[in-house]
Amino acid sequence: MSRKSHPHESAALHVSGEASYADDLREAAGTLYAAVGMSESAHANIRSMDLAAVKASAGVVAVLTAKDIPGINDCGPIIKDDPILADGLVQYIGQAVFVVVAESYMQARRAATKAVIDYDELPAVLKPLDAKAAESFVAPPMQLVRGSPQEKLANSPNRNSGTLSVGGQEQFYLEGQISYVIPKEDNQFHVYCSTQHPTEMQHAVAHALKLYFNQVLVETRRMGGGFGGKESQSAIFACLAAICANHLNRPVKLRLDRDDDMMITGKRHCFEYDYDIGFDDDGKILAAKIEMVTRAGYSADLSVPVATRAVCHFDNAYYLSDVDIAAFCAKTNTQSNTAFRGFGGPQGAIAIEYLIDNIARILGKDPLDIRKINYYGKTSRNTTPYGQTVEDNVIHELTAEIEASSDYHQRHSEIQAFNKTSPILKKGLALTPLKFGISFNVVHFNQAGALVHVYVDGSILVNHGGTEMGQGLNTKVAQVVSHVLGVDLGIVRATPTDTSKVANTSATAASTGTDLNGKAAENAALKIRKRLCDLFVERFGGEVDDILFADNNVRNGSHEISFNELVEQAYLERIQLWSDGFYKTPELNWNKDTLTGRPFYYYAYGASVSEVLIDTLTGEWKLLRADLLHDAGNSINPAIDMGQVEGAFIQGMGWLTTEELKWTPKGKLATHAPSTYKIPAVNDCPDDLRVKLFDNKSKFDTIMRSKAVGEPPLLLGFSVFFAIRDAIASVADYTQNPELNAPATPEAILSAITGLQQP
Amino acid sequence: MENNSTSHTKSYASLIHCTRLFRGFEKVNQDNQIGSPNRNIQFLLNNEIVRVSDVEPTKSVLSYLREDRFLTGTKEGCAEGDCGACTVVIAELESEGLSLKSVNACIQFVPTLHGKAVFTVEFLRRQNNGNLHPVQQAMVDKHGSQCGFCTPGFIMSLWCLYNEHQEAKTIPIRSDVRSALTGNLCRCTGYKPILQAADAMFEVAPVTFDNDGLRDKLLALKTESPSTYSHTEGQLHSPTTTAELLQLRADHPEATLLAGGTDVGLWVNKQFRTLSSIIYLGDIPELKSITQNDQYINIAAGVTLSNAYKALAKHYPEMNQMWERFASRPIRNVGTLGGNIANGSPIGDSMPALIAIATRVVLSSVRGQRELLLEDLYLDYMKKDMAADEVVTLIKIPLPLADQAFRCYKLSKRYDSDISAVFTGMAITLDNDLVSDVKIAFGGMAATPKRASHTEQFLLGKSWDEATAKQAMTILKQDYSPMTDMRASDQNRMQSAMNLLYRFYLETRPVNPLTKEMTDVFGEV
Ligand SMILES: Cc1cc2nc3c(=O)[nH]c(=O)nc-3n(C[C@@H](O)[C@@H](O)[C@H](O)COP(=O)(O)OP(=O)(O)OC[C@H]3O[C@@H](n4cnc5c(N)ncnc54)[C@H](O)[C@@H]3O)c2cc1C
Ligand code: FES
Ligand code: FES
Numbered sequence A: 001m002s003r004k005s006h007p008h009e010s011a012a013l014h015v016s017g018e019a020s021y022a023d024d025l026r027e028a029a030g031t032l033y034a035a036v037g038m039s040e041s042a043h044a045n046i047r048s049m050d051l052a053a054v055k056a057s058a059g060v061v062a063v064l065t066a067k068d069i070p071g072i073n074d075c076g077p078i079i080k081d082d083p084i085l086a087d088g089l090v091q092y093i094g095q096a097v098f099v100v101v102a103e104s105y106m107q108a109r110r111a112a113t114k115a116v117i118d119y120d121e122l123p124a125v126l127k128p129l130d131a132k133a134a135e136s137f138v139a140p141p142m143q144l145v146r147g148s149p150q151e152k153l154a155n156s157p158n159r160n161s162g163t164l165s166v167g168g169q170e171q172f173y174l175e176g177q178i179s180y181v182i183p184k185e186d187n188q189f190h191v192y193c194s195t196q197h198p199t200e201m202q203h204a205v206a207h208a209l210k211l212y213f214n215q216v217l218v219e220t221r222r223m224g225g226g227f228g229g230k231e232s233q234s235a236i237f238a239c240l241a242a243i244c245a246n247h248l249n250r251p252v253k254l255r256l257d258r259d260d261d262m263m264i265t266g267k268r269h270c271f272e273y274d275y276d277i278g279f280d281d282d283g284k285i286l287a288a289k290i291e292m293v294t295r296a297g298y299s300a301d302l303s304v305p306v307a308t309r310a311v312c313h314f315d316n317a318y319y320l321s322d323v324d325i326a327a328f329c330a331k332t333n334t335q336s337n338t339a340f341r342g343f344g345g346p347q348g349a350i351a352i353e354y355l356i357d358n359i360a361r362i363l364g365k366d367p368l369d370i371r372k373i374n375y376y377g378k379t380s381r382n383t384t385p386y387g388q389t390v391e392d393n394v395i396h397e398l399t400a401e402i403e404a405s406s407d408y409h410q411r412h413s414e415i416q417a418f419n420k421t422s423p424i425l426k427k428g429l430a431l432t433p434l435k436f437g438i439s440f441n442v443v444h445f446n447q448a449g450a451l452v453h454v455y456v457d458g459s460i461l462v463n464h465g466g467t468e469m470g471q472g473l474n475t476k477v478a479q480v481v482s483h484v485l486g487v488d489l490g491i492v493r494a495t496p497t498d499t500s501k502v503a504n505t506s507a508t509a510a511s512t513g514t515d516l517n518g519k520a521a522e523n524a525a526l527k528i529r530k531r532l533c534d535l536f537v538e539r540f541g542g543e544v545d546d547i548l549f550a551d552n553n554v555r556n557g558s559h560e561i562s563f564n565e566l567v568e569q570a571y572l573e574r575i576q577l578w579s580d581g582f583y584k585t586p587e588l589n590w591n592k593d594t595l596t597g598r599p600f601y602y603y604a605y606g607a608s609v610s611e612v613l614i615d616t617l618t619g620e621w622k623l624l625r626a627d628l629l630h631d632a633g634n635s636i637n638p639a640i641d642m643g644q645v646e647g648a649f650i651q652g653m654g655w656l657t658t659e660e661l662k663w664t665p666k667g668k669l670a671t672h673a674p675s676t677y678k679i680p681a682v683n684d685c686p687d688d689l690r691v692k693l694f695d696n697k698s699k700f701d702t703i704m705r706s707k708a709v710g711e712p713p714l715l716l717g718f719s720v721f722f723a724i725r726d727a728i729a730s731v732a733d734y735t736q737n738p739e740l741n742a743p744a745t746p747e748a749i750l751s752a753i754t755g756l757q758q759p
Numbered sequence B: 001m002e003n004n005s006t007s008h009t010k011s012y013a014s015l016i017h018c019t020r021l022f023r024g025f026e027k028v029n030q031d032n033q034i035g036s037p038n039r040n041i042q043f044l045l046n047n048e049i050v051r052v053s054d055v056e057p058t059k060s061v062l063s064y065l066r067e068d069r070f071l072t073g074t075k076e077g078c079a080e081g082d083c084g085a086c087t088v089v090i091a092e093l094e095s096e097g098l099s100l101k102s103v104n105a106c107i108q109f110v111p112t113l114h115g116k117a118v119f120t121v122e123f124l125r126r127q128n129n130g131n132l133h134p135v136q137q138a139m140v141d142k143h144g145s146q147c148g149f150c151t152p153g154f155i156m157s158l159w160c161l162y163n164e165h166q167e168a169k170t171i172p173i174r175s176d177v178r179s180a181l182t183g184n185l186c187r188c189t190g191y192k193p194i195l196q197a198a199d200a201m202f203e204v205a206p207v208t209f210d211n212d213g214l215r216d217k218l219l220a221l222k223t224e225s226p227s228t229y230s231h232t233e234g235q236l237h238s239p240t241t242t243a244e245l246l247q248l249r250a251d252h253p254e255a256t257l258l259a260g261g262t263d264v265g266l267w268v269n270k271q272f273r274t275l276s277s278i279i280y281l282g283d284i285p286e287l288k289s290i291t292q293n294d295q296y297i298n299i300a301a302g303v304t305l306s307n308a309y310k311a312l313a314k315h316y317p318e319m320n321q322m323w324e325r326f327a328s329r330p331i332r333n334v335g336t337l338g339g340n341i342a343n344g345s346p347i348g349d350s351m352p353a354l355i356a357i358a359t360r361v362v363l364s365s366v367r368g369q370r371e372l373l374l375e376d377l378y379l380d381y382m383k384k385d386m387a388a389d390e391v392v393t394l395i396k397i398p399l400p401l402a403d404q405a406f407r408c409y410k411l412s413k414r415y416d417s418d419i420s421a422v423f424t425g426m427a428i429t430l431d432n433d434l435v436s437d438v439k440i441a442f443g444g445m446a447a448t449p450k451r452a453s454h455t456e457q458f459l460l461g462k463s464w465d466e467a468t469a470k471q472a473m474t475i476l477k478q479d480y481s482p483m484t485d486m487r488a489s490d491q492n493r494m495q496s497a498m499n500l501l502y503r504f505y506l507e508t509r510p511v512n513p514l515t516k517e518m519t520d521v522f523g524e525v
Helices: A012-015 A052-056 A107-111 A128-133 A150-156 A198-209 A235-248 A260-262 A303-311 A343-362 A367-374 A395-405 A410-422 A475-485 A513-540 A563-572 A638-656 A713-728 A747-758 B014-018 B025-030 B062-070 B121-129 B132-141 B149-170 B174-180 B190-201 B211-221 B242-249 B263-271 B305-312 B319-325 B329-334 B337-343 B352-356 B453-459 B466-479 B490-508
Strands: A032-037 A042-052 A062-065 A096-102 A114-120 A142-146 A157-168 A178-184 A188-191 A216-219 A252-255 A269-278 A283-295 A322-331 A425-438 A447-454 A460-464 A492-494 A548-550 A551-553 A559-562 A578-584 A590-593 A596-598 A604-613 A622-630 A688-693 B039-047 B048-052 B087-094 B097-104 B117-119 B228-231 B234-237 B254-256 B278-282 B291-292 B298-300 B360-365 B370-374 B378-380 B393-396 B402-411 B422-431 B434-443
Touching: A012 B121, A012 B132, A012 B149, A032 A260, A032 B117, A042 B062, A042 B402, A052 A062, A052 B234, A062 A107, A062 A235, A096 A107, A096 A188, A096 B097, A128 A283, A128 A322, A128 A460, A128 B097, A142 A303, A142 B453, A150 A269, A150 A283, A157 A343, A178 A235, A178 B352, A188 A198, A188 A235, A198 A216, A198 A235, A216 B174, A235 A252, A235 B039, A235 B190, A252 B393, A269 A322, A269 A343, A269 A638, A283 A303, A283 A343, A283 A559, A303 A343, A303 A622, A343 A713, A367 A395, A367 A425, A367 B329, A395 A410, A395 A425, A410 A425, A425 A559, A425 A638, A425 A713, A447 A513, A447 B048, A460 A513, A475 A492, A475 A513, A475 B174, A492 B278, A513 A559, A513 A578, A551 A563, A578 B278, A596 B393, A638 A688, A638 B190, A638 B211, A713 A747, A747 B490, B014 B132, B048 B132, B087 B149, B087 B263, B087 B490, B097 B149, B097 B211, B097 B329, B121 B132, B132 B190, B132 B329, B149 B174, B149 B190, B174 B190, B228 B393, B242 B360, B242 B393, B291 B305, B298 B319, B305 B329, B305 B337, B319 B402, B352 B422, B352 B434, B402 B490, B422 B466, B466 B490
Parallel strands: A032 A252, A188 A216, A283 A322, A460 A492, A622 A688, B039 B117, B234 B278, B254 B278
Antiparallel strands: A032 A096, A042 A114, A062 A096, A142 A322, A157 A269, A178 A188, A178 A252, A269 A283, A425 A604, A447 A460, A447 A578, A548 A551, A551 A559, A590 A596, A604 A622, B039 B048, B087 B097, B087 B117, B228 B234, B291 B298, B298 B393, B360 B370, B360 B393, B402 B422, B422 B434
């Protein structure tokens, strides 16, 4: 029943094309289509805007601008610096300036290109480091210092300093952003939206239209992928569609063309690092200082929490006694960067991995040895820079297991031998670990609600505040309910997420979907179970504690009754057969000013080993084999969790290799479609990909002792990057540290090789 | 919308000159508005006959399926042929018989379906009495879908592969499976479970596709029909002979030639170009022929990239990796070699490869034919030595020369379906270790596909040794001054080009040449 590799609840619908996404819903009569008119200047005051040609374009019904917004012209999730439609000032190429509504999708899109806008150009800041130099930030810088890093650095026997750049990443959810808004009686709006955060969409739409929250219903059945990109940034489209629907009193759909989606929405933050590290002759880190400058884009969006998570993940799996971590959210005239799987965590952790890699080469050691001697201890050397004690550390055992199962040492020597005789092609190998903190860094987000309905025929409906984006949340939550009530999974159905059911929900993000909503659903199911138990005892005697719900039956030592029959009897006895459930994660506290506390309930762990082959003439490369070992706790659904692990690994690899965001000198994103922005494709997945879940039970009272698995395995992709760096280093017989930035495109690899070969 | 032909008699006058092309016009006219010499687009949709007469000529098959037929299983992920969410299978009768191929519905225009059959994901359950088809079942069993948005596209690519192997009673090897999936992106799974599903789909009780039934239905569709589809938004002419084509071309110098549409489709979807007059090359059997004589493999302009690949693989296995990396399977299934050459993009792949082996191209018009070396077709950026009334009709690829060593190398960020940063074709002939003939052509290095004339000149007569190669590498700088864009910087392009020349040397030097295993990370295709 539970802890089984059930297929995804919608698998049969997915494969037969019957699973409906927002654009697949039968449209209401009179539906119109909207398209966004975008800024063509990175930073300017709009002198004048001539929309006559847009209005005259075939099929156009209306063209709306900022002044047509009845409520607040803002959809920023935290800080109010995100206009829905630019009002006079534009701050990046792609910013929404007006919205056009037409009879057809293509008519709206064609019309949107026809505006004549006169810009009074202002200086544009396009690079994070330029923004930092100009002290242009979206929020004040943050800094976390522990111990006396400055002094320890000065006294270290070995030191290494330098810079590193790690690029951003487009979410590239296969289903683009979409909102479909249907006006209802009495100034109410039904919003079908592909979003990870229906409640925030409800708020944004209500603010834009000057309504109470109870006038806006947001519904999300499923997303064709989210990856963080539909957490806050679905809001602008929900708002725009709602503004149009309100203005025209007609259903309006706003579905983004891929290029427009990529031009308008934010991505994973790219990071620029400036580091200084001190270490002893064994490679133990004595002190570390790092400055991280991230591209926030033109507005704050979620950049502050992203940077916070980066600060809290710079340690990764390593104890850093004396450390100085600073982060700057640089304001640039580009898309406003946002959540993307890992949410700053990967960007924090990759920096320390890079430093460890450096130390190893400086000392002429295997990077794995340096990793191991710096790992968090189990009972000592186990407080993070932000003050949380690492209580559930399994990185030692986990590393030992994968070291053995991947034949790390044997292959390490074989590869070194291969490289000695292979003139053009070189192999590389790397083992990288991960530790990832689970919970929202904002305490009050860590709450969730659910509703469980048991109908008189014994079928069960569960609704919760989380959203399904492919991660299998609904499957797992249904498994939890089926487990608690001892019924077949097939009789439990999860319903679309709907703000009129569970209220005030948090985003499905930070990997917490199952942790929070699974617990809330369990809580609801347990309440029903308790009522059924009481009835059972009333009928048959015995103790509540002896009652077992299993195999669609309810029994104790002496009596057994089918679940359905008991439910029927409960109904006749006027017993409430539906219930709400609620959960809040215990033990969390966080001080955002000092950047200390216990932001995470627990940690997830993992490690991977990758072997690559690179071409030293062109920088092209291939992943030959990868081994992944990941801690999903006591997995509720191993197949789904393995899917998350494999998918995240490939996605993490894409971030660090093929996926490159480029802007033109004028600030226009040049990689705004799959023709120019390359996410991994089928031949990037190696035949030899060995994936295993680490046998571990969560130390904490998590849902069925499982662990969150959405984001952490993204960091498994690190090993590909470091294997590439290892292969490059072989060119100079491992005596120099290649200056390899991410993404490691053929160009970056070739340039790192060239850097080595220079005398 | 079926059988409805009320809205589109644009200008009768403009159609008059085409009437001579209508053979058997009266017969089909029963389906048409009285007197209108207009084509009803007829095709099979999930095995049922459909007639369409009221869509814009450039309406994509994808929008038609979703908006007009409510077949929403087929998804849009990019509208530019790059993601595969819109994959459908198109079947047609060709000279070799029935062909089924995966196709990107987002960049195919509805009128080009005439006479063909389209299958969408909704068809598969019907084939198995409402149960999941083995392809679908395998994807469920192997957990091949997460968000599910890419899934129908993968299902259709796999279904195509499945039917092909069912028919042949074979099971595809892994590289065939991978090749069949090069056009499908999945952001969630990382592909492993999908590859596993492809193995597993042959392990359940088979469901056989009724090839004969489809053949009969397609034959029955092949009634004579006017060759022009006309609509208020424009016209699409579908000549069936080269002679008709050339006449149409002469009469309509403003018309857009449409072959596979893998370039043209994007102009509509992404650049909003209105194409009011289109001449479609896909219904001309002559343009799909491949012949061979003792000198040339003659590939007619309308031959798809997939078929060109097949025809050339036995002669030029050195091109196999290029073909595998050239766009994706569904793009190669419709895109034509003639279209690639006629489009003449400076970053196109086929041209440098073909130029290096002295390929010739035949241009035809009502005025006659002329033949030129492929490289001479390209005058300047997107400017060709092709008159307004001319059409590329034939590509003449010389048979391999015994003493010639030939290679082509593609460099891009991703192995599958990526436009090259640099592409090169190189051929060299040695006479007693001295270079007696050499052709080096690059894409991505200049405004056109271009030969490295200085470098070639330098190499002629030299001994093919390390010193020569190193010198030649520096001379390449006289031949090219590449540009910087999102695919690579000018410097990187230059350095890579030089290194590729060096690799070519290593692989072809008379003494101790390196094997492919020693130089190619991707290995044998
Ligand atoms: C996703 C994707 C990936 C791609 N990847 C690659 C790649 O890796 N390498 C590469 O080289 N290309 C690539 N391409 C482009 C390639 O598919 C096209 O150049 C294709 O070969 C053009 O053929 P077509 O039949 O589709 O031409 P169409 O799009 O129909 O026509 C292209 C142009 O040629 C003209 N034309 C067509 N036939 C003739 C003729 N016989 N005589 C005169 N003019 C003619 C048309 O009028 C038009 O101007 C890719 C395209 C897509 C969509
Ligand atoms: S929608 Fe992406 S290939 Fe057609
Ligand atoms: S399952 Fe989500 S894109 Fe493939």
